Every structure is written in C-alpha cells, then in structure tokens.
Amino acid sequence: MLRPRKFKELETKLGYRFKDPALLERALTHASVRGGKVARFDNERLEFIGDRVLGLAIAEALNGQYPDASEGELARRYNRLVRGEACAKVARTIGLGDHLILSESEADSGGRNKTTILADAAEALLGAVFIDGGFEKARGVVHRLWREQSELVPEVAVDAKSALQEWAQGQGLALPRYTVVARNGPDHAPRFTAEVLIAGKAPAQGEGASKRIAEQAAASALLTREGVGAHIGDV
Incomplete structure (x- = not known):
C-alpha cells in the first residue's frame, strides 16, 4: 500500500x-x-x-x-x-x-x-x-x-460524582442515585441526559456525550446548586 x-x-x-x-x-x-x-x-x-x-x-x-x-x-x-x-x-x-x-x-x-x-x-x-x-x-x-x-495535573481534584458522594455522607444523607432519562442523536454521536437524586433533595440533571459524562455533569449541577460546587475540580 x-x-x-x-x-x-x-x-x-x-x-x-x-x-x-x-x-x-x-x-x-x-x-x-x-x-x-x-x-x-x-x-x-x-x-x-x-x-x-x-x-x-x-x-x-x-x-x-x-x-x-x-x-x-x-x-x-x-x-x-x-x-x-x-x-x-x-x-x-x-x-x-x-x-x-x-x-x-x-x-x-x-x-x-x-x-x-x-x-x-x-x-x-x-x-x-x-x-x-x-x-x-x-x-x-x-x-x-x-x-x-x-x-x-500535579494534584488531581476529586471528580464530581465522588465529591457528591462524600458530601452526601458528610451531611448524613442517602447515597446519590443516577438515572439516564434521555438519549438523543445518532448511534455514533449520542447525547445523554442523566439525573441524580438524593433523598430529601431536589434532583439535578446533566448532559454529555456518554452516560459517565452526563452523570458527572448532573453531580456537578447538584453540588453547584447546594453551594459546594466551587470546591470541586474539573470533571
């Protein structure tokens, strides 16, 4: 060739x-x-x-x-x-x-x-x-x-899902639960929407090119809403 x-x-x-x-x-x-x-x-x-x-x-x-x-x-x-x-x-x-x-x-x-x-x-x-x-x-x-x-990246920040779990435990709350609520786009370029729910808190959603990214975005959204997002590194 x-x-x-x-x-x-x-x-x-x-x-x-x-x-x-x-x-x-x-x-x-x-x-x-x-x-x-x-x-x-x-x-x-x-x-x-x-x-x-x-x-x-x-x-x-x-x-x-x-x-x-x-x-x-x-x-x-x-x-x-x-x-x-x-x-x-x-x-x-x-x-x-x-x-x-x-x-x-x-x-x-x-x-x-x-x-x-x-x-x-x-x-x-x-x-x-x-x-x-x-x-x-x-x-x-x-x-x-x-x-x-x-x-x-000499010091790696905790990712949003891990940070949310640690925060929930520190608050005495139930562990976060994630659900994919929507999937759009073609098979080779999908877009996912994930929702995270902690008992006693309003759910939060996030989007991304994979389920993992969407879940991270949802966790980051909930942390930001609760006023702790500023302490979380890039997800």
Missing part, C-alpha cells in the same frame, strides 16, 4: 512508523463511512483494543510515578488521563481531526472537531500501534502524547 504524505506527517507526530499502513488508515476511518460494510473496515474494533492499551499504559506509568499515592488518588489521576476529554485533547494536539476519514455528512456537521469522534480515533490509533508493533511501541506513544497532560 502506498503511504500517503499525510500519513507520514501523522506518523512523525506519533513517533511511530507503521509496518502496515492499512492499519493506520483503518484507525482513521469513522463508522459513518462504513456504507454497509462490516465493522472491520472502520476503527471501532481498534478503539476497543486501544482503550485497554491506554488504560494499562497509564496505570503502569502512574504506579511508577507515584509510589506513595493511595489507590483512590491513583484512580482519580487515572480517570483524568483516560477519559474522553483527555483523549480528544491529545487528538487535537497532533491535529488528528485533519486526518480522519469521515462521511461527507459527518464532515459537514463538524465531525473533525467532535470530542467523541476524536477520542475514539485516538484510542483506535493506539490499538493500531499495538497490533502493528506490540505493547512496548504503543506504550511509548502513550508516554509521549500523554506526558504533557500528566504534568499539567
């Missing part, structure tokens, strides 16, 4: 040259261009693999970097680095959106800058590197591309 110039540019940013350029092309191909073909022609399966590769690489790095941290602190740092927003930020840093292979309608609707699409593609790239070169190469890509984010 002839290696397009744009592939060379992206490989330079990744710090990895593919032995099989077809894997890179597949990692860049969004499901919107599937056109009836089975999933092996787009990046969804590579995303599945890349998600696990990223998780292991980040967990290993944090374990070595913070030998005295508690499991809870490691988990918070981990969640900040593997969540969709972090992956999308890495994708934007390397200009990944310019290289994505999208359907015309998805491209026209701003797909090259959608957080969900960019995050999925970043994970798919890691999956492709893993298949092409093994875990050591994939880990090297993670360390290079995620290093700046890790250094930018």
